[in-house]
Amino acid sequence: MEDIARGRQAAACSQNETRLAVNVGSFKYPDGTPAIHDIALSVKRGEFVGVLGSNGSGKTTLLRVMDGLLRDIDGTVALDGTDIRKLSPKEIYRKVGLVFQNPDDQLFAPTVSEDVSFGPINMGFPEVEIAQRVERALKDVDMDGYSRKSIHNLSFGQKKRICIAGLLAMGHEILLLDEPTAGLDPMGEYKMMGLLTKLNREKGVTIVMATHSVDLVPLFLHRLFILSKGSIMRSGTPEEVFTAPEEMSHVRLRLPQIAELIYRLKHEDNLPFGKIPLTVGEARREILKIAK
């Protein structure tokens, strides 16, 4: 865990090129239900960004807007500087891919290799390259050796990995993930986040993930956008965002548990903590400092 937390600091993106820029005044569903409004955010190359919000806050809708699936918006979504509505689906989906919350929505071919190869085949690659891409993508998500397996025999976590492999095989540079850790056990959550960190760090994949898992966020993500009732309430690094429990409860979230403990020790028990640590490693160092 320590290493992963340190990795987050080390992996902070160094480039400033904006890949996705969202400026949405409002978006309503066809039945008139308002979904998101007053959203302004940008994602830079190589960033690992989180959209944090409670259920129904508009996270999925925002991802779908960013992916160009919902186009009837009042505003713009720019992909590499071009309005996404002026791009054809092929132009968008060569660069951006959305991973759904339920992998069964996304995996439709009978076997793993057939599903992962679907995108590269559609892109018109020769057979040899398709095989190479499938092999590489499966290796990237630690699923090599599963290519002949039937999809329905995979576990939930494995299915999620195959979903990601399907997009990586197409050479996607930007991944939008809707609750990638939902439904996974604690170890599965860390494995999934470790995989995403590896893709971000080693392959340079820009990642935007929607989540409400506040305990995981500080360990992995560079930047956060807190979404509440369809609009962004706060944004910044986890250290900038997670400052006080009251502010988080306004948006139906909470601090990471370790941060909440230290916050209480500081404010209710008057222990002399400096900044609020967000990870177990940071908290350990702070506690040891006080104990000495």
Add this chain to the structure above:
Amino acid sequence: MELLSEHITRDHILSGIDARIKLAVAAVVLAMVLTYKGFVFPGLIALVCLVFCIGMKVPFRIFALRFSEPVFIAIMVVLIKFLFTGKDVLFSIDIFGLTLAGHRDGLVNGLTIAVRIIGAVSVVAVLGFATPFTELMAGLSWFRIPKGFIEILMFAYRYIFVLLEEAMVIYSAQKNRLGYSSVRRGLSSFGVLTGSLTLKAFEHSQNTTVAMVQRGYDGNLPLFTHKPFRRFDIAVSLLFILVMGIVWKI
């Protein structure tokens, strides 16, 4: 869920034969089984298929699962034919005033149909055990079976398990809340279950379409590639059909 070829050994000679040839041979043998008047040929085919299954190391549980339904149907056919059709009475008994008679010609008729059922199912089972599903679909596409039909088959194959799981979840939820405690409630719950499944299937289909479009789907599933036929496959298949043809004729 396990009635699939992925559980079967891949190094068997049948697994290596081109799916198109296996489909053609299966169709010919099926026609022979269904048109043969007697026990011998369908029985022989069932025996040959059993040998293939043993050779492919088909697990007994999967084998038993695959054959449980046809064997049940065959037994029922034999019983119905034996007890309710025919003229040559073998025995008759009175049960509470109801006369039940067994007929020799009915039994022969029933057994003929039963052996045909088992023979035909054996052929289809061996084809399924020896051929991955997508290869079968690729074979069907080569035989000019309409593309839309094959795509629907592929989606059905993939999503039947998803819907089955969801049906079981809904069923358990209903059962936990006494949804099946009486016939009336059971019927009502079952109606709700089918309605929910239809809605879920619709929702799945919408999401799947989006997922496919973002991976370049334009109305065609480009999953099928056809390799050239191998002479060995053709020769072995022709020899098999020839031998079976001779037995069928005799």
